[in-house]
Amino acid sequence: MMKFKRGSAKEGVVAIAGALLVWTFTSPTVASSYGAGIENSRWYLSESVFECSLVQEVPGFGRAVFSHRAxxxxxxxxxxxxxxxxxxxxxxxxxxxxxRPGVAPKPVGAVKVSGDKRAVSVGAREASIMAQGLLQGMQPTLTRTSRFDQGSVRVSLSNVNFSEPYSGYQQCVSGLLPVNYDQIRRSRVPFASGGSELSVADKTLLDNIVSYVMADSTVERILVDGHSDSVGSRIDNRALSEERANRVAEYLKAQGLNEELLIVRSHGDQFPVSRRHRENRRVTIRLQRQGERPEFQQASGNGRDFSG
Structure with missing residues (x-):
């Protein structure tokens, strides 16, 4: 018959609790893994002439997005x-x-993880490697230390059902506009001293503006402002800035832009943006969408309003 000394049961409980405490602090940390399973792996294609994107919902984490803007x-x-x-x-x-055991992982590189909602953003090189990996049956995986403990967080993208949406994405990319709104909402056409001729590069820029505006019905106003340097008389400079603004406006209309969208103005040398004369010889084009605040209706000399 076994005999226990008085107090041994209590000591045993303490010993067990202590052992559990030691195990808790000495056991290896475990990664928290997130990713869509085979049964719920879906890639959704969103397509327009402005942007093509592929989206996968990552259960418990958020979403992964391949985005290609015009x-x-x-x-x-x-x-x-x-x-x-x-x-x-x-x-x-x-x-x-x-x-698929036995296949070695391919390192893509270190990436910055932020505390914002958009935790990770990578550029074309990394995104292309990830997309090609998915097409090859692999899964891109990001690992980073957990915010709440010493463990790690792993987020994996599933390759299941990726190929067909990716094919649609490629077709979408071929139809994208040459530019997006942010790239041409404020544009600048430079001019030679005393000149008002448009170069090949200028016409390419204006062609891109026309292509964008004709696709985006929310653009309701296009301000075209002509400027000159301060060399010569103010009367001549005012006339030259008007000629430049009209040259740009006429080209836009000739390419099919609706004349009613245009507001054409000339300012001579009234609003310089630099001490360098060549930087003041310019026409600026500013697009305004519906709902945007109608800013800068009066030109100013701070270099922001009509500097392009």
Missing amino acids: GEDLAFYLESTVALMKPGRGQLVVEAPVW
Whole structure:
């Protein structure tokens, strides 16, 4: 018959609790993994002449997006509904799924993880490697230290059902406009001293503006403002700035732009933006969409309003 000394049961409980405490602080940390499974892996294609994107919902984390805006290269970003990763440097690899053992992962590089909703953003090189990996049956995976403990957070993209939407994405990219709104909302056409002729590069810029405006019905106003340097008489400079503004406006209309959208003005040498004469010889084009604040209706000399 076993006998216990008095107090031994209590001591045993304390010993067990202590052992559990030691195990808690000495056991290896575990990664929290997020990713769509085979049964819920979906890639959604969103397409227009302004942007093509492929989106996958990542259960429990947020969403992964391949985005290709008009006039730009492919990019990728990862959005999180809750900031689960600690800001800093994460590691991005393209690795084989668990059902393809023995395939070595391909390092893509270190990426910046922010505390914002858009936790990760990468450029064309990384995004292209990730997309090609998905087409090859691999899964891009980002790993970063957890924000809430010493463990790590792993986010993997599933390659299941990726190929068909990607084919649609490629077709979408071929139909993108040459520029996006941010690239041409404020544009500048420079001129030689005393000149008002448009160069080939100027016409390409104006062609792109026309292409964009004809596709975006929300653009309701286009301000065309002519300027000159301060060399010569103010009367001549005013006439020259008017000639430049009209030359740009006439070209826009000749390419099919609706004349009713245009507001054409000339300012001579009234609003310089630089001490260099060549930088003041210009026409600026500013687009305004519906709902945007009608800013800068009066030209000013601070270099912001009509500097292009």
